[in-house]
Amino acid sequence: MDINVVNALPYEDFVKLFGNVVEKCPLISAAVWSHRPFKDLADIEAHITEFIHRLPDSGKEGILRCHPDLAGRDLQSGTLTRESQEEQSQAGMTTLDSAEFLQMYRLNSEYKEHFGFPFVICARLNNKADIVHQLSERLKNDRATERERAIEEVKKICSLRLRNIVLSEIQTKL
Ligand SMILES: NC(=O)N[C@H]1NC(=O)NC1=O
Numbered sequence: 221m222d223i224n225v226v227n228a229l230p231y232e233d234f235v236k237l238f239g240n241v242v243e244k245c246p247l248i249s250a251a252v253w254s255h256r257p258f259k260d261l262a263d264i265e266a267h268i269t270e271f272i273h274r275l276p277d278s279g280k281e282g283i284l285r286c287h288p289d290l291a292g293r294d295l296q297s298g299t300l301t302r303e304s305q306e307e308q309s310q311a312g313m314t315t316l317d318s319a320e321f322l323q324m325y326r327l328n329s330e331y332k333e334h335f336g337f338p339f340v341i342c343a344r345l346n347n348k349a350d351i352v353h354q355l356s357e358r359l360k361n362d363r364a365t366e367r368e369r370a371i372e373e374v375k376k377i378c379s380l381r382l383r384n385i386v387l388s389e390i391q392t393k394l
Pocket residue numbers: 243287288289290303304305307308338339340341342343344377
């Protein structure tokens with residue numbers, strides 16, 4: 221992808237293209253557009269990361285709360301975003317048997333009750349077993365540690381979504 225093409229995009233198209241690199245947080249790409257011209261894709265990613273890091277704790281938790289549960293209500297009802305659907309499918313969340321589904325439901329509920337935000341992990345980089353293991357392990361963290369840990373996962377998700385757009389979507393979306 222030619223970065224000059226991206227730099228020439230009006231904000232409406234930029235947000236259309238990059239609006240979901242952080243799940244359901246188009247405000248972030250709308251804010252980052254102000255930093256054009258970008259040197260390259262890594263520069264866009266760096267601005268997104270900086271924006272997230274400057275948020276107060278409540279803002280970071282807000283980002284986490286925009287994420288759907290893994291194997292949760294949105295997956296059941298078919299209301300996941302396209303990106304999340306692909307990621308959850310790749311991690312095996314769409315083919316859980318009923319015992320696995322119940323286990324995910326219980327662990328997700330326990331995690332949410334404990335921290336007040338959903339468990340977030342980069343599904344594309346983890347399989348079913350990793351996810352269950354991480355859910356149980358990260359429940360032991362204190363809230364501040366876990367908030368930062370989860371934000372690191374948001375950044376991984378964002379990075380892979382950005383790369384995906386560059387590889388496959390620029391021609392079809394515009
Ligand atoms: N809760 C959670 O981790 N959700 C996600 N992870 C991911 O890679 N895509 C998601 O939607």
